[in-house]
Amino acid sequence: MAEEQKNGCSPSDCAGCAHADSCGSKPQDFKKPANQYSSIKNVIAVVSGKGGVGKSMVTASLARMMKEQGFSVGILDADITGPSIPKMYGIHEKAGGNEEVIFPCIAKDGTEIMSVNLLLPNESDPVIWRGPVISGVVTQFWTDVAWGELDYLFVDMPPGTGDVPLTVFQSLPVNGVVIVTSPQDLVQMIVKKAYNMAEQMNIPVLGIVENYSYLVCPDCGKKIAVFGESHIDEVAAELGIPVLGKMPIDAGLAEAVENENFSEVSNEYLAAAVNKI
16 A cells, blocks of 8 residues: 555556556646757746746846857747747847748847747737637747757746746756846735746756836936836845846836847846856
8 A cells, every 4th residue: 555656556556557657647748859969958947927027128138148259149038929029139030941941030240039920921910819729830939940959048927927938837848937027016916826837847047037116217217117126136036046147127128129129239237147147
């Protein structure tokens, strides 16, 4: 009896059983293999519990800084219904491919990018798909895109803890998660949701980045807490993870996004995040 599993099977019963990999005797592995044209050393997911906190900005910033340090970098835009990465880099052409694979588009700084906007006939067309279809597309961005040799692949996740984040955590070999938040009190609860999801999926949380932390007065240099005083340090201490950066409202970064030249940006506010990664 001591050897019996929770499902009533003993180790001797499982040996040679055709269903041993799918029953409750051991955890089921849903990881999808990359294709023969991809060799990716590290996969970093950038997540947020809610939308509008600048998750794509943080994703692109981390990718840029790693690129500046000489690493080969790619961005998988998993925010299928709200893709923004291609426009930030000024990419409007369509991704190519053949019968075997899809080729990512290359930004001016050499960053490889794959997004649903690179496949749509018109980039302003809405993506009106149900969850399983969206999740399937995200999986294909891993299995069917010829990423080549990358040191880091950053995954720009959609907000929340729904189908796509679950698919990414289960299907991709994610090495770590960066959580993006903003100072509002409500967001503290949302951060914990994102953290708890990663914990339940056994994926390390590298730390938290707070966006919109403050605004620097152009006249006196005073830091103004536009969205209220930050409590991110207390939240991070409670969860036992570091704060990787506090990004202010920076007109220069916003201008780079609007002008579609993020490939020239260097976001000094995330130096600690880059060191952690």
